[in-house]
Amino acid sequence: MDNKKPDDLLQQLHDVINHIQSVDEKGVGLLEDIDKDIRDLLARSGEQTAKARASMIQRLELAVNHFEATHPDLTELLARVMNDLSNAGV
Secondary structure, eight states: OOSHHHHHHHHHHHHHHHHOOSOOHHHHHHHHHHHHHHHHHHHOOTHHHHHHHHHHHHHHHHHHHHHTTTOHHHHHHHHHHHHHHHHTTO
């Protein structure tokens, strides 16, 4: 995640999360956790980032399962972020 593309994707996800509507209580909690993870990842570097990425991948998996039927565009973006994080060595 040292290049600009993953940061851009994280920023895009952050923007989508902040504008999504009609989400149930569990979904709101998942999105809040992911949004916090995004802000943490964008502010960190090095070894701390690897631990943060691992935590975020777990939350992304939960969110993909939760939103796949109701928010397909969000699910696609979540999957892309999860893939990028995995490719970064998590």
